[in-house]
């Protein structure tokens with residue numbers, strides 16, 4: 224699928240792995256972080272751009288600005304967007320995390336090519352876009368000239384069989400793949416199969432976003448009925464989805480049966496080949512200081528819903544900070560209407576404004592040395608969320624919420640089963 | 651772009667990451683001290699032996715990991731070009747952006763011994779070991795990327811063309 228998009232956008236009949244192609248790009252996203260006036264970022268202002276309508280400035284990494292550096296970057300971003308007439312400017316309070324916004328507002332459509340300076344751009348693969356992150360200098364060049372280049376990679380296919388079991392989420396599917404298959408550096412990833420079709424869009428988006436952590440380049444999923452319905456609910460703009468050819472060549476094809484997957488937890492510092500089952504870790508009662516739900520991968524309405532369901536009528540454990548950061552302003556609003564935010568706050572959770580926040584370790588939940596955190600965000604690297612001497616475990620938002628109540632890293636399944644039983648009784 | 655000829659250094663390890671070239675602990679150090687840390691965990695003392703114009707030969711997936719501008723550390727040492735079995739994706743892009751000529755050449759480790767005089771032409775994708783007379787060929791680099799390197803990197807190109 225990726226090769227077809229690259230061939231189309233570079234005007235070639237076909238492309239092969241190893242080849243370098245020059246293309247234009249349908250959606251160019253500049254995060255607020257681009258506008259820092261450092262030498263390797265944007266030392267002087269951009270004077271002109273090739274296709275202003277294709278450029279979106281999405282303020283997300285530090286919103287609202289936590290310091291003068293970011294306040295200056297935001298000011299420059301606004302000035303650029305206005306002067307150069309960018310297609311979309313997500314102002315503070317009117318946007319959210321870029322990958323969530325691309326998905327929610329369908330800023331890119333199936334078959335299109337998407338680039339951003341942020342590494343988790345693979346998130347847009349859920350919309351059948353060919354999307355990946357570039358370097359800081361690359362994205363500035365792309366914004367200016369309208370062109371960039373890609374080295375064509377070989378593709379690995381994951382065929383998902385079965386269906387997503389009760390209490391298992393997109394994050395668990397990723398953790399399962401990270402444990403079994405590890406890093407896929409130098410490759411694009413494509414997903415397909417009935418298992419994928421059984422997954423709600425939020426879970427697919429989580430999986431597509433997290434493939435960045437497998438060191439993949441482009442990540443793509445097919446535009447099936449669910450994807451097309453989502454797009455139709457947002458826009459009637461035309462698009463042409465890409466499908467994999469019957470005889471497409473793959474570097475490897477892996478078959479994953481979703482029925483085999485259970486709740487997983489990544490141990491601190493790495494995800495690939497560093498995952499254990501939540502039920503076994505739950506027995507060790509590893510005490511936590513902070514629980515975090517958020518990021519472009521898991522700040523979705525479904526994440527806030529499962530967290531609210533789990534903590535409803537209960538209290539966050541003594542000594543634990545439970546921070547919940549919605550992925551976008553729209554999710555924040557929906558969660559208010561649906562009562563999730565009230566439920567979370569009543570249980571003792573702190574619900575923040577929509578931003579990358581604690582995920583990037585910049586603000587809104589930074590960890591001190593010696594602290595232990597469980598997160599449903601994207602990275603558990605050493606020092607990612609603050610001190611390099613903090614430990615970060617990673618799981619689904621259900622696992623994070625269950626841990627916030629328990630005060631230690633917990634298996635979410637007992638809480639989820641209890642919820643299901645109560646729902647059945649009342650039905 | 652012309653052919654570059656220089657003395658080959660061979661650091662054959664696979665998966666050398668950008669932390670090894672540009673470790674975080676060097677960020678606040680004086681320039682010379684920071685340069686001495688380049689690949690120091692893999693080959694202590696090497697960084698200070700590099701002469702301007704030398705060519706670095708490396709193993710698979712050179713420059714994996716973080717997207718930090720690690721090529722700038724190699725150019726500061728005087729490395730004129732990198733020829734690797736394969737190169738990490740973002741590192742390759744950064745080599746172009748920060749003007750370090752780079753060639754991916756599977757099999758290169760088997761045709762070079764450290765100290766050989768080698769030539770590389772990234773425009774043609776050619777590699778010659780002048781000491782042994784053995785040649786090999788990789789992918790030629792497209793003109794857009796060559797222009798960037800020749801002009802001194804992405805920021806320089808954008809300034810030249812009136813974008814910045």
Ligand code: SF4
Nearest residue numbers: 518519579582583601
């Ligand atoms: S939420 Fe985290 S991973 Fe996602 S874009 Fe922001 S900092 Fe990057």
